[in-house]
Structure formats: structure tokens, C-alpha cells
Amino acid sequence: MATLPPRKNLTPTKISKEYLTPLEILLQLGFPKNRAEKALAATGHRGVQLASDWLLAHVRDPNIDDETSREYIVYLCPTGLFAEKLAKFFIECKELGWNKAHNYIPHLTMLRFFKVPDELAKQVANLFETLIDMKNDCIERIDFETYISPNFMGLFVDDNQAKLLDIIAKRFINKLSSIDINADIHTDSLHLSLAYQFSTNQFQLLRSMVERMGKNSSSNWELRLYSRNAKLKDSRVHKVTHAHVPREDDELELRPGDFIYITDDACDESIDGWVKGVSWLTGLTGYLPMNHTERTAETDAWTLHATVTLPNGKIESSYDNAEIPRTRKPPILSSSESIDTPDGIARDNELIEASLPPSITSREIYICRHGERVDFTFGAWIPYCFEENGSYVRRDLNMPREIPMRNIQDFQNDSPLTTLGEMQASLVGEAMKSSNVKIDVAYTSPSLRCIQTLSKILKGQGSNLQMKIEPGFIEWLAWYPNGLPVWMSIDDLIKAGFNVDKNYEAIISKSSLPERESAAQYYERSYELVKKIIDSTDGNILIVGHAASLGACTRQLSGGNIPSPSEVTRLVQRVPYLACLTARQDNVNGWQLNPPPFPPITHSSNSRFDWKMLH
Incomplete structure (x- = not known):
């Protein structure tokens, strides 16, 4: 039998796309390496989809090929009750006028700004995420001493606790030096700024507000790694509140949700209310009407790369220095242990039953984001898929087989x-079916993608429930600067084969939706809607909405506060298609967030959903 000769020219092994890095995928898509690395760094390495969206948005950015490294910084930020206290303080302060402390979120600066080449951004984030030793870096609480002067007000960290934080900061500096990145510890005394560079006529009012805060300490903190565009670091940041379509060639298009970088000189020198600014969304420069924006913190336009919770070993109490009362319940006797008692005297188990709150039937709310949408996947698909006679042609197997x-x-x-x-x-x-999830009533946003999603979920579950179309579940209206979309009517949906409840009367009609709304108004709308649904229904509820719906429908319901607009945008970016969140009613604590009773769904362009981020 002939022996096979050895092969010297082997065919290169084809690497499955599943095992390619985000950078390799972007390179395969044809993006230059320097731009791909810049996009991944600018979006915090949150996936190929977000990076490619950034690249397409910045296609006309004149600085797209600039080699200037981004600047990174490490903040220690409070969470929980102390963070809420500071947020209220800052809101009150802003009513007096802007001061320099409003440029940033409340924080302790751990490291000074340091530069990182875009190709090392992911490596730096990985080093940061392994920074904390959960056993040895436990800091029970951080205590502050209040400092007030005519030009600065703030909270200074206790010296002994500051030394422990310095150890963590120096550890990260050593990790960075291992990959040839130089960083310096923040040499000033660790402090949290409350107000500085304010006008003299604000001093007494600010002082009284600081003094009203009383004694300050917190046990809940998280380390955050941020980066910013170094070329725009000397500009103030404005968020867009109203859309603007350019009428002249030198004007900048404004979209709600975008941030605009504007220099102090441009603001001071404007004589007609128009200023020159740079769009965070596109990198383009142009003139814009300043009254279509409002000033916001610079940190709102920064990129968050990673967060690490600082272990504390205790639960934060809502009462400073308050003693938590301890109660001991009497033992519940079994039938064999019961003792005879004279008539008219309650037994132990009867006493216990009388002392407990009334029993509440446990209920659950399941909130899902819709599935993958055609326009986000294929871009301008309509002219590609419709013939001149209006007939639909399926150009790709991932396009729907048929459409309404x-x-x-x-x-x-x-x-x-x-x-x-x-x-x-x-x-x-x-x-849901295999996890024995029972749904008693099902609601959906009027968006077609949500209706289709709910229809498929119910079909997969084997349920014949009719879908209730609720316009109040439409996403944040700031994302519809040109007005609401045209939705399919109930009759048209029924003709298309959807099992819709035609007798359902919407709680929030389309005509009652406002033309504009803030993030706070959107969260209030969603919260009030969910409360009314809870009060008017029995059993478990399924809601299919949008990425923002998961937080908007549950944040206040579970006792949380409304996040800032930038936080809303950040959360939305982390909610993948078909992410599902569960809120469960508890006899003691009310509605609380819980993990869904089934695993998430993940594929190559769909990040894994971590429900805990919405806590």
C-alpha cells in the first residue's frame, strides 16, 4: 500500500466567528484597525454592535483618525442611601446656580487622569476588575468630616480609612506599570466635593444646606473606571433637550440623548443665542441654538469601562447610629407538642398567627424586552425589500418570512x-412553560416588534391569552424627536392574525402621551401605569416592552430612585434582546427584583443579561 507523502502546504484553519474577538470581527467587517480600536475604547468594549454603531455615527468625524489617547481616571463613588442623600443635595444646589462641583458625579478621586492607548483599553479594564481582594479589602464604612470655607465645601475622609484606600490605589498603579502605563495617586487629602467656585452671594445658603446634611458616613461604595476624550476635556457639556434640523450648512443637527461640548469662550461670546459646539454622538462641529440644550455634568459624557463593588461586610441602615431592635418570635409548636389551655386563652400558635401581617397572595411581574428588530440588523431595509409595486421580498433568511x-x-x-x-x-x-411560569394577563407596547414578541412568547408557552395593547408602555419619548410612529390599529392586528383583546381600554391612550418628556417623566409614567395594572388585575403579569422598560417599570416599584438621563442611556445599552426581569411581591418588603426562573438567551451579537444591574 502506498504511503501518503507529508503535506507542506496545509489549508489555514478557519476560525469560527464565535471565537473571534470583537476587534477581529470589526476588522473582518472592513473597518481599519485604528478606528476599530478607537470605537471599542470609546464604547467601553460593550460589544461589536455598539462599536460598529459608533463607527457609523462618526463616519464624518474629522478626528476619527486622531492618535490622541483617551484619558482614564478612577473614582470611588457612593451607592445606596448616602448616594441618594447627595443627589438631593446637588439638585437643591443647582437651583442656586452652577458651581464647579456640578461638573462631576459625587466621588472620591483615587488616581489622577492617565493616558491609555486604545489597543490596551480592554486589558486595563480587566486589570481593574481583578483589583479587589474580597477578603482583605473589606472597609466597613467610610466616615467624613465636614469642611466649610468661603470658596470650598466638602467632606474629608478619616485619615485611617484614607490609608486603606491608598493601598488599593497603589495596587492598581502597580498593575498598570506591568503593561507600561504610568499613573499617579491623587496626592490631595481624599475628599468629596460638595461645592466650589461659587459666587459669594451663595455662600450662606450653601453653608446652611451643607450643615443640614449632618453627620455623614456610608458603607456602600463602588470603584469606577472612566475615560474621556482628551481633546474635549476643557469644554463644558450640555445635553440636548430639543431636536434641531439644520437649516444652514454650518449648523449642527441636535438629537435628544446627545451631548454637546461647548467652550466657555463660545458661551460668553455668543450675541444671538447660537454657539459653536461638538457633538458627542457624531464628532461633528457646528452652530446650534443654546436654548435647545441644558448644562449637565461632564461625567455624563464619559465612558464607563468597569465597576467593582468595595466589600463592606455590613448592610447599610437607613438610620444613622440607630440601634436596630431585636425581636424573638415564640416557637411554633407542632400538633404533638401542643398543650391544653383553659378555654378563652389563646395557644402559642394562635398568638403568632394574630401577630403576623395579613397573608398576601404572592404575585409576579415578568417584563421582557422585544426580540431582534429588522432595522437595527439590516439598516435601511425598506428600499431593499420592497418592489416598485409594493410587494415584499425576503432578501435574507434572517428577514421575516412575511410581514403584516x-x-x-x-x-x-x-x-x-x-x-x-x-x-x-x-x-x-x-x-417559561418548562419552568412552570403561569401568566394570567399579558400587556405589550403598541410597537409591532413588541406585539410580535409577546405573540411568540405566548405561543411558545402554549397560552391562549389575549394580548392587551397599552400605548403607555411605549419607550422614552425623547427617542422620538419627530413624533410618535404610526402604529397598526387593533382591527389591522386582528386581521394579521394576532390574538388581541379588542375590548381592552388603554390606561394611557396615544392621544394623551406628551410630545416631549424628561427621563424622570418617563419613569413616572411607567411606574404609575404598572401600579394601576397591579391594582386592576389578579395573578401574574407579563409585559413586553423596550430596553428601557425593564428599569422604568420596576425601579420605583422596588423602592429605588429615578436615575439620571445618562444612567438611563447606559442601562439601555446593557439590556439585550429578550432580556427578562422578574418582580415578586413579598409579604414584608413589597415588590422586589428577582432572577427569572429560566436562563437568559445569548448569541454572538446579543450580550448576556445580568438582571442585578437594575437593582
Whole structure:
């Protein structure tokens, strides 16, 4: 038998896309390496989709190929009750006028700004995430001493606790030096700034507000690694509150949710209310009406790369220095241990039952984001998929096999699901069924993608529940600067085969939705809507909405506070398609967030959902 000769020219092994890094995927898509690395660093390495969106948004950015490294910084930020206390203080302060402390979130500066090449951004974040020793870095609480002067007000950290924090900061500096990155510890005394560079006529009012805060300490903290665009560090940041479509070639398009960098000189020298600014979203420069924006913290426009919770070993109490009362319940006797008692005297177990709160039937609310949408996956799909006679042609297997009959242009702002999106929804429904999840009433946003998602979930679960179309579950209206989309009518949905409850009367009608709303108004709308649904229904509730819906419908319900607009945007970026959140009613604590009783759904362009981030 002939012996096979050795091969010297082997075919290179094809690497599965599943094992490619985000950078390798972007390079395969044709993006230059320097731009791909810049996009990943600018978006905090949160995935290929976000990075490619950034690249497409910055395609006309004149600085897209600039080699200036981003500047990074490490903050220690309070969370929990102390953070809420500071947030209220800052809101009151801003009513007096802007001061330099408002440029940043409340924080302790651990390291000074240091530069990191874009290609090392992910490595730095990985080093940061392994910084804390959970056993040896436990700091029970951080205590402050209040300092007030005519030009600065703040809280200074106790010296002994500051030394422990310095050890952590120096450890990170050593880790950075191992990859040839130089960083310096913040040499000033560790402090949290409350107000500085304020006008003299504000001093007494600010002083009284600081004194009203009383004794300050906190046991809940997290380390955060941020970065910023070094070329724009000397500019103030404004957030866009109203959309603007350019009328002249030198004007800048404004979209709610964008941030604008504006220099102090540009603001001071404006004589007609128009200023020159740079868009955070696109990198483009142009003139804009300043009254379409409002000033916000610089940190709102920074990129958050990683967070690490500082272990404290205790639970934060809402009462400073208060003694927590201890109660001991009498033992519940079994039937064999019961003792005879004279008539008219309650037994031990009867006393216990009388002392307990009335029994509340446990209820659950499941809130899901819709599945993968066609327009986010394929871009401008309408001219590609519709013939001149208006007939739909499936150009890709991930495009829907068929779509409902309607005005073609109405799909522009009301996209259907992809084939994969429909499969995702079916999988979630099947998972609910196998986990014995019982749904008694089902609601959906009027967006087509949400209706399709709920329909597939119910089908996968084997449920015949009718869907209730609730306009109040539409996402934050700031993302619809040109007005609400045209939604399919109930009759058209029924004709298309959807099992819709045609007798349902919406709690919030489309006509009652405002033209504009802030993030706080959106959260209030969602919260009030969920409360009314809870009060008017029985059993478990399923809601299919948008990425922002998961937080908006549960944050206040579970006792949390409304986040800032920038935090809303950050959370939305971390909620993948078909992410599911569970809120469960507790006899003692009310509604609390819980992990879903089934695993998340993850694929190559869909990040893994961590429900705990919405706590």
C-alpha cells in the first residue's frame, strides 16, 4: 500500500466567528484597525454592535483618525442611601446656580487622569476588575468630616480609612506599570466635593444646606473606571433637550440623548443665542441654538469601562447610629407538642398567627424586552425589500418570512422582528412553560416588534391569552424627536392574525402621551401605569416592552430612585434582546427584583443579561 507523502502546504484553519474577538470581527467587517480600536475604547468594549454603531455615527468625524489617547481616571463613588442623600443635595444646589462641583458625579478621586492607548483599553479594564481582594479589602464604612470655607465645601475622609484606600490605589498603579502605563495617586487629602467656585452671594445658603446634611458616613461604595476624550476635556457639556434640523450648512443637527461640548469662550461670546459646539454622538462641529440644550455634568459624557463593588461586610441602615431592635418570635409548636389551655386563652400558635401581617397572595411581574428588530440588523431595509409595486421580498433568511399588510412607510419607525427575533421570543415562551411560569394577563407596547414578541412568547408557552395593547408602555419619548410612529390599529392586528383583546381600554391612550418628556417623566409614567395594572388585575403579569422598560417599570416599584438621563442611556445599552426581569411581591418588603426562573438567551451579537444591574 502506498504511503501518503507529508503535506507542506496545509489549508489555514478557519476560525469560527464565535471565537473571534470583537476587534477581529470589526476588522473582518472592513473597518481599519485604528478606528476599530478607537470605537471599542470609546464604547467601553460593550460589544461589536455598539462599536460598529459608533463607527457609523462618526463616519464624518474629522478626528476619527486622531492618535490622541483617551484619558482614564478612577473614582470611588457612593451607592445606596448616602448616594441618594447627595443627589438631593446637588439638585437643591443647582437651583442656586452652577458651581464647579456640578461638573462631576459625587466621588472620591483615587488616581489622577492617565493616558491609555486604545489597543490596551480592554486589558486595563480587566486589570481593574481583578483589583479587589474580597477578603482583605473589606472597609466597613467610610466616615467624613465636614469642611466649610468661603470658596470650598466638602467632606474629608478619616485619615485611617484614607490609608486603606491608598493601598488599593497603589495596587492598581502597580498593575498598570506591568503593561507600561504610568499613573499617579491623587496626592490631595481624599475628599468629596460638595461645592466650589461659587459666587459669594451663595455662600450662606450653601453653608446652611451643607450643615443640614449632618453627620455623614456610608458603607456602600463602588470603584469606577472612566475615560474621556482628551481633546474635549476643557469644554463644558450640555445635553440636548430639543431636536434641531439644520437649516444652514454650518449648523449642527441636535438629537435628544446627545451631548454637546461647548467652550466657555463660545458661551460668553455668543450675541444671538447660537454657539459653536461638538457633538458627542457624531464628532461633528457646528452652530446650534443654546436654548435647545441644558448644562449637565461632564461625567455624563464619559465612558464607563468597569465597576467593582468595595466589600463592606455590613448592610447599610437607613438610620444613622440607630440601634436596630431585636425581636424573638415564640416557637411554633407542632400538633404533638401542643398543650391544653383553659378555654378563652389563646395557644402559642394562635398568638403568632394574630401577630403576623395579613397573608398576601404572592404575585409576579415578568417584563421582557422585544426580540431582534429588522432595522437595527439590516439598516435601511425598506428600499431593499420592497418592489416598485409594493410587494415584499425576503432578501435574507434572517428577514421575516412575511410581514403584516400596512402602509410601507409606517415600517420606517415601527420595525418588525427578524427571523431570529421570532425564534428568540419562542424560546423564552418555551422556557417559561418548562419552568412552570403561569401568566394570567399579558400587556405589550403598541410597537409591532413588541406585539410580535409577546405573540411568540405566548405561543411558545402554549397560552391562549389575549394580548392587551397599552400605548403607555411605549419607550422614552425623547427617542422620538419627530413624533410618535404610526402604529397598526387593533382591527389591522386582528386581521394579521394576532390574538388581541379588542375590548381592552388603554390606561394611557396615544392621544394623551406628551410630545416631549424628561427621563424622570418617563419613569413616572411607567411606574404609575404598572401600579394601576397591579391594582386592576389578579395573578401574574407579563409585559413586553423596550430596553428601557425593564428599569422604568420596576425601579420605583422596588423602592429605588429615578436615575439620571445618562444612567438611563447606559442601562439601555446593557439590556439585550429578550432580556427578562422578574418582580415578586413579598409579604414584608413589597415588590422586589428577582432572577427569572429560566436562563437568559445569548448569541454572538446579543450580550448576556445580568438582571442585578437594575437593582
